[in-house]
Amino acid sequence: MVPRPQRPRIAGFTLVELLVVIGIIALLISILVPALSKAREQSLRVKCLSNVRQLAMVTQMYANDNKMWLPFSSWGQDSTYPNAVVNWLYTPPITEANAYQRLETGSFYPYLKTHEAYKCPGHSSLDRPTFGTHITDQITSYLMNGATCGYPTSTNPPIPQF
Numbered sequence: 446m447v448p449r450p451q452r453p454r455i456a457g458f459t460l461v462e463l464l465v466v467i468g469i470i471a472l473l474i475s476i477l478v479p480a481l482s483k484a485r486e487q488s489l490r491v492k493c494l495s496n497v498r499q500l501a502m503v504t505q506m507y508a509n510d511n512k513m514w515l516p517f518s519s520w521g522q523d524s525t526y527p528n529a530v531v532n533w534l535y536t537p538p539i540t541e542a543n544a545y546q547r548l549e550t551g552s553f554y555p556y557l558k559t560h561e562a563y564k565c566p567g568h569s570s571l572d573r574p575t576f577g578t579h580i581t582d583q584i585t586s587y588l589m590n591g592a593t594c595g596y597p598t599s600t601n602p603p604i605p606q607f
Contacts, residue, residue: 489567493586496562500587503556504533516552518589519581533589534563534581544583563587 458466507516516533536550548560557563565586581588 486567489565493565493567496565497587499557499562500553503553506556507533507552516589518591534585539580541580541583544580548584560584 504515508514517531519532519534531550531552533553534551535544535547539547545560548554548563563585568586
């Protein structure tokens with residue numbers, strides 16, 4: 446009997462070793478994904494708070510420039526405010542077709558000069574089922590309470606200054 450020549454052993458990984466490494470990588474990914482998701486949520490919160498801060502600063506700047514009068518809050522035009530045309534967000538009329546462009550006609554836009562400050566990056570249809578039903582949902586995530594102009598109606602006089 447003639448002895449067979451020995452083939453040199455090729456260095457490499459066995460299938461079991463490769464599967465173990467893949468399992469460890471999958472475990473590490475499953476640990477990191479929730480942490481990255483939380484970091485993303487936190488960054489959206491920070492951006493949203495930054496937008497609210499900018500809007501608060503603009504409100505103060507607007508009041509300083511207008512004898513401490515607050516901007517009109519889009520509460521509606523009636524006999525108390527017959528000339529209430531420009532509000533903090535836009536100048537009426539507003540339609541779905543021109544909503545985004547009308548943002549530049551509001552009383553805050555000259556101070557902000559950006560559309561992004563009006564929208565929270567985390568604001569979406571996941572927040573509430575009625576998202577998108579009102580025309581201003583397309584352009585802003587924030588609202589101004591009617592109390593800033595005294596909930597004006599013809600029977601309820603406005604509160605002019607703070």
